[in-house]
Amino acid sequence: MEKIYLAIAFTPLVGAIIAGFWGARIGRAGAHWVTSVGVGISAFLSIIVLLGFISGHREVFNGSVYTWMISDGITFEVGFLVDSLTAMMMAVVTFVSFCVHIYTIGYMAHDEENWPAGSRAGTNSYQRFFSYISLFTFSMLLLVMSNNFMQLFFGWEAVGLVSYLLIGFWSNRETAIFANMKAFLVNRVGDFGFLLGIAAVAMYFNTVDYAEVFAKAPELANTQIQIWGDTSWSLMTVICILLFVGAMGKSAQVPLHVWLPDSMEGPTPISALIHAATMVTAGIFMVARMSPLYELSETALSFILIIGATTAFFTGLIGLVQNDIKRVVAYSTLSQLGYMTVALGASAYAAGIFHLMTHAFFKALLFLAAGSVIIAMHHEQDMRKMGGLKKYMPITYWTSLIGSLALIGLPGFSGFFSKDSIIEAVHHSQIAGAGYAYLMVILGVFVTALYSFRMFFMVFHGEERMDEHTKHHLHESPKVVTVPLIMLAIPSVLIGGMTISGVVFGDWFKDVIHVAPAHDVLKEIGFHGTIGFFFHGLFALPTLLAAAGVGVAYMIYMKNPEIADKIKSAASPLYALLDKKYFFDELYQAVFAGGSRWLGKILWKAGDQTLIDGLVVNGSARSVGFFAGIIRQIQTGYLYHYAFAMILGLLLLLALFVN
């Protein structure tokens, strides 16, 4: 076991334990120091590991930490697999997490104000928050560093737990504690499929170790299994789709996306860390990791492609009508996750992971910038009450602009390279559903630009719509907030152009991500260097659509604000549909939440109480009582009654025998 990997994974855990259990003793400063330093060490070591892989002197590591259990010949281990994919994820996770730790020092500085008077849970909330985000970092590392399906599931659920704790962090807020339960339950629906997928793997491969499973996968490529009646299914399709259901939950794909917008009830730092940069991308990572399996099922790939494309476009549309600054970014995240999923479906795993990485930087940046705005606005999140913040918050303004430009894919920025790779890949894909997916992602570019700059203009430009009191107190956020913004802004601009040739079109993922020759769309794109890619994209359709999106946003929100209202009234059914988010929440609330309660009541009242207890249990007790009551009538205790009965019986017997 290489100690560096243990150190990377466990230093955040140590920080989390100290801050969590001894938070009161070490105080606020102690808590943020111990956790930030822990995650800082982890980030530093992760970058060393990453550099080792870049320079090529670090070998792939696959080893066990300890044996969890051995049962029935299957060894379940806790172990690490560290290769170029893992190294990249580790670096992204720990770096973003480190930025968020620092940012949190500023963002949560006055957290006691968020708690009701006298709440004892509010006394150490600052320390607890740091403990949770460090614990999250540990869980996420457990997930990405795993070398087997069981530990993957461990990490998978552990990040879900921390997400639950953090969304509901302000546990006095009714909306927050509804949102965290919703997030956990919807994720559990995904995990339900995920666990069945793992069970299928365990059954047919008789192991849960990645390396062994991938090695054996081609042998089982043509296995057919029966699930219902005589219809046979390809085993790989079943496994891949079941596992992908898990990814749909975690990475918030339609129709399991409903939890992510609500998760914005949590404090902003975790929206950036968990619900934008890292946890929600776990599904993308998982599918890329499982590429040797997914490549064996075109049905599963098509399924992924269509789900991803649907998510990319339709959730982006919702972002157009949101007025809560965090929710706009949340819908943007959903849409971008859709892009990543599309890449996976098109077998362009490298492009998906590439977008995951660039997105982690610029989306974390956008969230943290939104948080900076929220602090300045005294926790006002409604964009209709903002405007003109540019002059008050220059650093937030410029970093937001960078984030937005990266998001819409301005040529040269990180997002351009990653998004264009995906669009090009889908364009070349021959798989069923690729045409639909191409249309969706292309249209999505316009929508992305429109909602991004709608938000940007509404927040930073135009008239100042806040009240006088707020306006009076407006000022740039402290350094602990702005420094992380700058730290994230740098990779948002640069990382894409710097790494595209290696990561997407080079051999960075050689031997890690497996792509069948027939699916190798990235090769078909015909990449001739980063500069060529840049110029090719400069005047291509996506860039024009993005520019159009910005232009329309400018027209509507800067030049002529009435247009927005006119459109709203002209297309009111469409607006209502978007405003209600396609009625998913209402539907789920009625069918699943309501239906379960209804069913539970029926089963309880009719099944347990009436049928089993009423009829059978108490019924038999009553019938015993009833018969006993009848028979008791005979046992009067009077001697003459018995004597009379005896004589009667004797006569009866005599009569019988005589005859």
Next chain:
Amino acid sequence: MTADWPILSLTIWLPIIGGALLLAIGDRCSNASRWMALATAVLTFVISISLYCGFDSSTAQMQFVERAPWIPVFNIEYYLGVDGISMPLVILTTFITIFVIIAGWEVIQYKPAMYMAAFLIMEGVMVGVFAALDAMLFYVFWEAMLIPMFLIIGIWGGPNRVYATIKFFLYTFFGSVFMLVALIYMYFQSGSMEILAFHDLKLGLTEQIFIFIAFLLAFAVKVPMWPVHTWLPDAHVEAPTGGSVILAAIMLKIGGYGFLRFSMPITPDASQQLDWLVIAMSLIAVVYIGFVALVQQDMKKLIAYSSIAHMGFVTLGFFIVFQIAANPDASGGAILGIEGGMVQMVSHGFISAAMFLCVGVLYDRMHSRQIADYGGVIHTMPVFGGFMVFFAMANAGLPGTSGFVGEFMVILASFRANFWFAFLGATTLIIGAAYTLWMVKRVMFGNVANDSVRNLQDINRREFIVLGSLAVAVLVLGLWPAPLIEVMDASVVSLLEHIKVSKL
């Protein structure tokens, strides 16, 4: 060193004698009697630990065997011994009893000596059930167990305790009478009361089916399985906290243990014939009872129903082995199922105990178990809140806690039997989380609901020790189940070998 000591007898009789002494002393000096009860429980636990330390996990043979004639006329013996299946349950019993004693410390003011004595006696009797290798001895312990529990609910119970005790008593008694008939029948066939001799007794299919059904009635009531579960919620609601803990953590396991020790090895062919019945009952328990748990208004009832659902995994894990054997696609998996069921029993012992203790903590302060009377407890009891959320997550089967291990193993195994078993079983991931977290949300989170909640005091040191110890147990088993699996492995393998051989 310890090999010469009659460890099992000590584990059985030490608490019983201690309990008897407590009864004799009575409540003259109640504090001393509490300490004496605790000392007895701890000592018993320490002694039982030597079962683990001295256990040879490479063999399926009975260990720590003690054998002496008891009623020689009928060839009935005082015959004790444990294997990898019963040993963990013995230790679970002695472990949990300590916390029951501590949990009742200052809460029980009415006849505390008698209360403690009842739990100590029950401890000894329950260990006897797990350790008995003579069917008559087993039966005596089995029925003897009812008496202290009957008294605990009847004396220290809630307002509707009479109904609950009678229901509890009649239900279990109803089941066990059939078991007695089956045991006597086999006694006449084999000429001895040795349980291990019953394992090798040749029986025809019809005989097996009758015997299987007799056992099923006894064990299904104990587990309890749907549809003979309705005594449990009533018993839990009326029982004092300690009673609920023992009931959920240990007594239910006796049903599961019975399936492994009696039904499956004695009537393997009937078990195979009727496995669908048990599987169906288990899956109904998981799904149906899960929905019922969702709508409960009373925390104890909710946890009681959740117990039934979780115990469904135990019986599911046990009985899918016949289906796995019949499935040509499955290579192995039967061991996983049985071991999963076993782990689930031990884990449920910790978690259900902890959940009932959590409700007890709240009940002691508020004298209400109604969810609606709470809200925002986290603001006044943050430490307790941490525990409650942790145990709730364990109850929802979060990986890293013991609640995950058993369910994971059983789901993996049932996939090998039939996709739809795994499918229905895995719904617990959603339903289990739903009822547990919804309760937590309404009780712990939100704004402080009323003045009683506002005046709550956080847990004291005594409560902290109890919940903390259980939390450690839940975590250790969740993070490293290997030691537990290791001790039971040989016995489970040998059991499977045994039931694969038809008796016909």
